[in-house]
Amino acid sequence: MASDICECNAVHQDVIEFARANMPEEETLYDLAELFKVFGDTTRVKILCALFESEMCVCDISLLLNMTQSSISHQLRVLKNAKLVKNRKEGKSVYYSLNDDHIKHIFEQGLDHVRE
Amino acid sequence: MASDICECNAVHQDVIEFARANMPEEETLYDLAELFKVFGDTTRVKILCALFESEMCVCDISLLLNMTQSSISHQLRVLKNAKLVKNRKEGKSVYYSLNDDHIKHIFEQGLDHVRE
DNA sequence: TGAACATATGAATAAGTATTCATATGTTCA
DNA sequence: TGAACATATGAATACTTATTCATATGTTCA
Numbered sequence: 334m335a336s337d338i339c340e341c342n343a344v345h346q347d348v349i350e351f352a353r354a355n356m357p358e359e360e361t362l363y364d365l366a367e368l369f370k371v372f373g374d375t376t377r378v379k380i381l382c383a384l385f386e387s388e389m390c391v392c393d394i395s396l397l398l399n400m401t402q403s404s405i406s407h408q409l410r411v412l413k414n415a416k417l418v419k420n421r422k423e424g425k426s427v428y429y430s431l432n433d434d435h436i437k438h439i440f441e442q443g444l445d446h447v448r449e
Numbered sequence: 450m451a452s453d454i455c456e457c458n459a460v461h462q463d464v465i466e467f468a469r470a471n472m473p474e475e476e477t478l479y480d481l482a483e484l485f486k487v488f489g490d491t492t493r494v495k496i497l498c499a500l501f502e503s504e505m506c507v508c509d510i511s512l513l514l515n516m517t518q519s520s521i522s523h524q525l526r527v528l529k530n531a532k533l534v535k536n537r538k539e540g541k542s543v544y545y546s547l548n549d550d551h552i553k554h555i556f557e558q559g560l561d562h563v564r565e
Numbered sequence: 566t567g568a569a570c571a572t573a574t575g576a577a578t579a580a581g582t583a584t585t586c587a588t589a590t591g592t593t594c595a
Numbered sequence: 596t597g598a599a600c601a602t603a604t605g606a607a608t609a610c611t612t613a614t615t616c617a618t619a620t621g622t623t624c625a
């Protein structure tokens with residue numbers, strides 16, 4: 334799996350060591366990638382954007398996004414597992430809302446990049 | 450593909466319409482998800498974190514992350530296509546560096562969520 | 566209680582993708 | 596020029612995952 338040593342590795346040894354010393358822990362980087370993976374799906378991005386405005390129940394999101402109740406429910410579970418949304422039950426309905434203040438900031442930064 | 454209309458849709462009609470009116474365009478949301486998809490891989494996250502410190506050539510990154518030159522090269526192409534990194538050639542080596550100021554902010558916000 | 570409603574979920578399928586392997590491209594230097 | 600070096604890339608494989616379909620769970624109300 335590891336690559337062979339190149340000649341420049343020796344020359345850049347200090348740069349490599351510095352980077353190695355300053356990188357977050359393996360587990361942290363894994364969790365970070367997992368978080369972005371959750372953001373990396375159009376359906377979930379749409380759901381989160383919808384919830385920026387207000388809490389919504391599952392069937393409302395389904396109608397808004399013109400997708401099946403099942404697919405929305407599956408994706409809401411992913412979002413909940415990532416602790417990005419929370420829910421409350423009221424009668425037959427389940428209302429979902431955002432559970433993290435960082436999401437909006439992250440989306441705004443992302444939109445800045447996309448719109449450039 | 451579309452879900453059936455639920456009873457609560459009629460009740461929440463104003464909420465749905467408001468959300469629909471305030472959501473970014475379909476294409477923008479697609480691009481946003483595509484951007485996060487690029488962030489949603491451990492290898493690419495590691496590469497970007499490494500480049501936070503300084504520019505690095507391909508074989509240095511390979512050594513740092515203990516991965517093959519080929520896999521790093523493939524992922525650098527993904528990052529370059531997303532306009533997240535740029536490169537310059539110097540002799541036999543190709544040096545990669547960050548190409549976007551938003552990345553650091555996005556990562557910091559992400560790390561805040563992950564570390565909670 | 567039973568029927569309609571709202572949501573959740575397991576299994577299956579289809580589509581996407583990260584890595585590996587082999588090899589091509591391009592550079593430097595003796 | 597030729598050999599070693601550094602990187603890029605196409606094809607194949609293994610793995611992940613989003614959606615669909617069918618159905619289960621749980622709630623309300625007549």
